[in-house]
Amino acid sequence: MPLTKVTEGARAILRSIEGGRELRGRLAALGLLPGTELEVIQNSGHGPFVVAVKGSRIVIGRGMASRIAVE
Amino acid sequence: MTKTADKVFTVAVAGNPNAGKTTIFNNLTGARQRVGNYPGVTVEWKEGTVKRGDFSLKLVDLPGTYSLTAFSEEELVARDYLLNHAPDVVIDVVDASNLERNLFLTTELLEIGCPVIVVLNMADMARDRGLKIDIPALSARLGVPVVPAIGNRGEGMNEIIEAVANLMASNVSLPGAADVCRESGPSQASLSGVSVAASRTRVNYGPEVESLISRIEGMMPEAPHRRWQALKLIESDAKVLESVTVPGTREAIAGLTAEFAATSNDETDILLARLRYEFIGEICADVCRQPLTTKVTTSDKIDKVAMHPVWGVPIFLTMMYLVFTITFSLGNPLMDVIDKGVVWLSGTILNLWPADSATHLKSLLVDGIIGGVGGVIVFLPNIVLLFMAIAVLEGTGYMARAAFVMDRFMSKVGLHGKSFIPLLIGFGCTVPAIMATRTLETRRDRLITMMVLPLMSCGARLPIYALMIPAFFAPKWQGPMLWLIYVMGILLALGGAMFLRSTLFKGETTPFLMELPPYRMPTAGSLLVQMWTRAWLYVKKAGTVILGAAIILWFLTYYPKPPADYLPPADFDQTSVAAVVPFSEITSPDEKQAAELSYSVAGRVGRLMEPAIRPLGFDWRIGTALVGATAAKEVFVAQMGIVFAVGEADETSDHLRQRLRNRYSPLVGLCIMLFALISTPCIATFAITRQEAGSVRWALAQSFGLTGLAWIITFIIYQGGVLLKWGVA
Numbered sequence: 001m002p003l004t005k006v007t008e009g010a011r012a013i014l015r016s017i018e019g020g021r022e023l024r025g026r027l028a029a030l031g032l033l034p035g036t037e038l039e040v041i042q043n044s045g046h047g048p049f050v051v052a053v054k055g056s057r058i059v060i061g062r063g064m065a066s067r068i069a070v071e
Numbered sequence: 072m073t074k075t076a077d078k079v080f081t082v083a084v085a086g087n088p089n090a091g092k093t094t095i096f097n098n099l100t101g102a103r104q105r106v107g108n109y110p111g112v113t114v115e116w117k118e119g120t121v122k123r124g125d126f127s128l129k130l131v132d133l134p135g136t137y138s139l140t141a142f143s144e145e146e147l148v149a150r151d152y153l154l155n156h157a158p159d160v161v162i163d164v165v166d167a168s169n170l171e172r173n174l175f176l177t178t179e180l181l182e183i184g185c186p187v188i189v190v191l192n193m194a195d196m197a198r199d200r201g202l203k204i205d206i207p208a209l210s211a212r213l214g215v216p217v218v219p220a221i222g223n224r225g226e227g228m229n230e231i232i233e234a235v236a237n238l239m240a241s242n243v244s245l246p247g248a249a250d251v252c253r254e255s256g257p258s259q260a261s262l263s264g265v266s267v268a269a270s271r272t273r274v275n276y277g278p279e280v281e282s283l284i285s286r287i288e289g290m291m292p293e294a295p296h297r298r299w300q301a302l303k304l305i306e307s308d309a310k311v312l313e314s315v316t317v318p319g320t321r322e323a324i325a326g327l328t329a330e331f332a333a334t335s336n337d338e339t340d341i342l343l344a345r346l347r348y349e350f351i352g353e354i355c356a357d358v359c360r361q362p363l364t365t366k367v368t369t370s371d372k373i374d375k376v377a378m379h380p381v382w383g384v385p386i387f388l389t390m391m392y393l394v395f396t397i398t399f400s401l402g403n404p405l406m407d408v409i410d411k412g413v414v415w416l417s418g419t420i421l422n423l424w425p426a427d428s429a430t431h432l433k434s435l436l437v438d439g440i441i442g443g444v445g446g447v448i449v450f451l452p453n454i455v456l457l458f459m460a461i462a463v464l465e466g467t468g469y470m471a472r473a474a475f476v477m478d479r480f481m482s483k484v485g486l487h488g489k490s491f492i493p494l495l496i497g498f499g500c501t502v503p504a505i506m507a508t509r510t511l512e513t514r515r516d517r518l519i520t521m522m523v524l525p526l527m528s529c530g531a532r533l534p535i536y537a538l539m540i541p542a543f544f545a546p547k548w549q550g551p552m553l554w555l556i557y558v559m560g561i562l563l564a565l566g567g568a569m570f571l572r573s574t575l576f577k578g579e580t581t582p583f584l585m586e587l588p589p590y591r592m593p594t595a596g597s598l599l600v601q602m603w604t605r606a607w608l609y610v611k612k613a614g615t616v617i618l619g620a621a622i623i624l625w626f627l628t629y630y631p632k633p634p635a636d637y638l639p640p641a642d643f644d645q646t647s648v649a650a651v652v653p654f655s656e657i658t659s660p661d662e663k664q665a666a667e668l669s670y671s672v673a674g675r676v677g678r679l680m681e682p683a684i685r686p687l688g689f690d691w692r693i694g695t696a697l698v699g700a701t702a703a704k705e706v707f708v709a710q711m712g713i714v715f716a717v718g719e720a721d722e723t724s725d726h727l728r729q730r731l732r733n734r735y736s737p738l739v740g741l742c743i744m745l746f747a748l749i750s751t752p753c754i755a756t757f758a759i760t761r762q763e764a765g766s767v768r769w770a771l772a773q774s775f776g777l778t779g780l781a782w783i784i785t786f787i788i789y790q791g792g793v794l795l796k797w798g799v800a
Contacts, residue, residue: 021307021340022142026584028344029138031172034337035345041371044380047479048583054171057370059475061482061583 003049003060003068006040012070013037019067027068030058038070078126080239081156085149085180086164087173088135088512089468089588091192094222095164096132097600099231106604115509117604123232126239131158137172139179141310144514153183154296160235164190167197167204167219168589170359174351175344177213178274182299187215188234190227194219196589200368202359209358214272223594273298274350276343280305283331290320304328306340370589374472383476390469391495398457398499405452413445434629435622443621443702444614451606454503457496458605459598461507464492466593470510471585478583484565485572487516487583494520494564497527498557501756505763506605512585515576519568521760522773525752526564528557531704534722535747538708542728543740552741560748563780620754624702627672628710639666640691665716673698674714687746687782688739688789697746703753738798742785749781 006012014036017024027033031054041057042050049060060068086092097104100119117132133152134145141147153161163180165173180187189209197204210217216234220227275281287301294300294315303311305328315321332339377386417437424433464470474488481488489511496504504524511517536556540549633639635655654670657663668674669691677695684694696710708722715730731740751757751774761770792798 021338023582024338025138025140025142025340025344026582028341029136029140029175030584030586031175031348033341033344033348042374042378047380048475050374050378050475050587055169056172057374057587057589059471059583059585059587061478064582064584 001070003040003051003065003070004043004062006043006070008040008043011037011039015069015071017068019064023064023067031056032058032068080126080128080159080235081131082128082160082162082235083131083133083152083156083158083185084162084164085133085153085176086135086190086192087137087166087169087176087586089586090135090164090166090169090173091222092132092135092164093601094466094594094597095162095190095192095220095228095231096130097597098222098225098228098594100130102600102603104600104604106608121232123236126236128232128235130162131156136176138176139183140306141308143512145512147310150183153180153185158185160238161185161187162190162231162235163187164192164222167191167194168200168202170197170202170204171348171351171355174213174354175347178347178351179299181213181215181273182302183296184299186238187213188231188238189213189215189217190231191217191219192222195221195224196591205358209354212272212354212358223592223597225594225596274347276302276346279331280343280346283327286327287324290324291315291317302343305331306343307332368589370468370587373590374587377469377472378475383472387473387476390464390473391492394457394460394464394492395495395499397460398453398496398503402452402456406449409445409449409451413441413449416445417441431629435625438629439622439625440618443625444618448610450500450502451609453500454506454609455602455606457499457503457507459602461492461510462598462601463593465510466591466598468588468590471587474585475587482583484569486519486568487511487513490516490520490568493524494527497524497529499530501525501527501529501752502609502759505756505759506609508763518764518769519571519576521764521769522571522776523564523567525756525773525777526560526567526749528560528748529704531753532747534705534708536744537722538711538724538728539731539740539744542731543735543737556744556748559745563749563784567780620758621702624699624754627676628668628699630671633667633670637666637670639669659716661716664713668695668710668713683782686790687785688735688742688793689746690734693743697750700747701751701754703755704747707747736799738789738792741792741798742789745788746781746785749784750778751775751781752777 003012003014014032014034016034017027017032024033032038032051036053039052040049041052046062048062049065051058051060084092084096096117096119099121103121104117104119106115106117115134119130119132121128121130131152133149136143136146136149139146139150139153141150152158161180163177165177177187177189191204191206191209194204206217206219216238218227218230218234220231276284283305284298284301287304288294288297291297291300300311300314304315304324307325307328312321312325315324328339335342337345376382379386420436420441421433424430461470464473470489470492473492476488477491478488481490490508492510493504493507496507501524504527505521508517508520508524511520536553540552544552633654635653637654638652639654639657654663654666657666669678674691674695676698677693678691680694680697681689681691684690692711692714695714696707699710700707711731712724712727715727717724717727717730735743752760757770757774760773761767764770
């Protein structure tokens with residue numbers, strides 16, 4: 001399912017990223033790559049997302065979050 | 072190598088954004104910094120020096136990056152610097168409380184092959200989070216020195232310099248560390264046996280990838296950073312592939328990597344990133360003891376409020392109100408002091424000559440140089456305070472939250488959440504606003520924001536409105552008129568941003584993705600250094616480009632002087648139409664001045680412009696005043712005073728208003744204000760745009776683009792108004 005469906009406070013494992021090399025590269029440099037565990041810190045239903053990954057907080061635009069598949 | 076003989080070592084400071092790199096750099100160098108831009112790009116470049124005993128270090132602050140891919144301008148700049156300038160040492164500032172993610176860049180630095188010193192910053196914060204790091208073990212695992220530091224308390228700075236000195240001492244017997252790095256990569260350094268680099272760790276990518284690396288390395292024996300290049304080629308990095316110029320080799324390598332990519336389950340870049348993280352994960356597991364649960368930090372608690380979907384916006388607006396108040400309210404008393412100083416200086420110089428003498432030198436000194444540069448220096452308190460406020464917002468970590476809160480609104484017009492801050496500052500003065508675009512990370516966001524910024528009506532345009540509005544509009548319409556002008560500017564700025572976003576900057580989409588750093592208390596020292604470097608940059612600009620421009624504009628409005636038989640246009644003033652007399656017979660000093668201006672280059676340009684501005688309802692007087700207004704927008708008022716022969720005029724001059732009313736319709740009054748708002752910004756803005764955008768082309772595009780836009784809009788409004796018979800009476 002897409003990351004956008006994950007509720008606040010829930011944990012998920014990143015499965016795949018639908019996007020080009022650049023998007024994958026940027027996410028990977030921030031510690032987000034397939035197999036990584038993350039926690040959704042803020043998802044207010046609109047606007048950008050906040051996730052916790054490898055001890056840091058990352059803001060992800062909603063459009064991008066919909067292209068990230070998690071489980 | 073002379074570099075080593077002089078004992079000047081080049082040290083590049085690298086690290087993730089938010090790792091405390093700026094604080095460490097400021098602590099190490101103090102105020103001895105030079106700030107500029109990397110040539111041709113919008114990325115800021117900083118250099119500083121540290122002297123210790125018999126050697127000195129030239130520190131170069133690389134842009135903060137998470138990795139050395141080539142996706143952003145910052146990454147490319149950092150990577151090109153490391154590859155082409157081959158610094159003697161790279162200080163890698165690592166956030167200890169976020170070790171795993173930060174070491175990702177470290178592995179890439181090690182792969183490039185330059186000597187690295189890891190600075191483990193914010194060791195205190197890591198400890199507070201219950202994280203213990205075994206520093207000797209980390210150093211052993213990475214094969215590089217590791218120095219703990221607490222940047223915001225200035226702890227560990229001597230140790231960093233010592234580590235650099237030790238590393239240099241161990242390398243001095245070599246032909247120069249830089250050469251090793253540049254010419255042969257790490258392998259030759261290991262032969263010498265003395266270098267710390269000899270034990271430098273490399274990520275083991277497993278037999279399959281490693282054999283591929285060896286094969287690629289074998290195909291380009293001459294390459295300077297072979298292992299790093301091989302890895303980038305496997306990731307199919309287009310820039311690195313382009314750099315392989317040997318005929319046939321590029322194709323062969325591309326074939327090899329494509330073959331490998333076909334057999335791999337993952338994309339190759341993801342595969343390598345994962346292997347790197349696995350390697351880092353092993354190190355972290357060995358050297359860190361950390362609690363398993365991610366506990367809710369104080370930062371998270373603050374963010375519950377600061378980033379609240381509802382409360383976030385009013386909190387942000389309050390913060391912006393504070394920034395604006397601090398910049399302009401607190402700055403204005405100081406501005407008055409400087410202003411008084413400038414007036415005093417002009418007065419003192421004027422007193423050097425007999426009271427009624429008019430010498431060219433006097434006018435050049437007082438009106439040209441002091442007037443021009445003084446008009447710019449007067450903004451210095453605003454600049455200093457503004458950058459203080461911005462440094463606090465950035466240093467505490469609130470800036471990232473502001474971007475988060477505003478992104479919802481700003482993304483609709485294709486701007487970044489952080490663009491809001493420069494746009495707001497633009498209501499005060501465009502020059503600091505353009506400097507404030509440095510907080511934006513991408514070139515696209517910076518350039519779009521810079522291009523539309525002059526449309527946010529700055530403080531210097533207010534005197535124009537203050538003169539024109541009461542001249543043409545009844546008191547009950549004066550407020551709405553002013554509001555209309557400002558709103559018009561905002562709408563044009565937002566529309567302009569959308570337009571640029573869908574035309575010039577169409578292809579370059581960067582998704583909204585950023586780190587939220589934990590809240591921190593910035594140090595006074597670091598804030599002061601940031602403030603000082605900005606202020607100095609501004610003063611230097613005022614002393615060079617703006618001084619030159621002020622002198623040129625002075626010449627344009629003062630020369631050539633009319634001959635005795637010059638017949639000035641008799642229409643300075645409708646009430647004295649009959650008085651067509653030669654210049655020598657004019658007795659009123661005001662009319663004399665008006666005649667002189669009409670004969671000057673500016674006056675001629677104004678008249679030459681007349682056919683072009685007539686469709687806007689303007690005559691040569693307005694054209695002349697607009698030429699003068701490029702020095703500073705408020706000069707328009709003084710110039711109108713001169714062309715209408717009313718002598719010294721300011722925005723409260725009723726005499727001038729009377730003359731304006733006699734000659735122009737309210738529609739023309741509105742058109743003048745709109746044109747002054749939209750058309751080319753002042754010379755100081757031009758200079759700062761050229762500097763910040765890294766090329767004169769952007770400054771020219773801004774000036775001509777805005778003037779074109781101003782013409783079109785004023786044309787539509789004037790002609791529309793004439794057709795509808797609105798405001799023409």
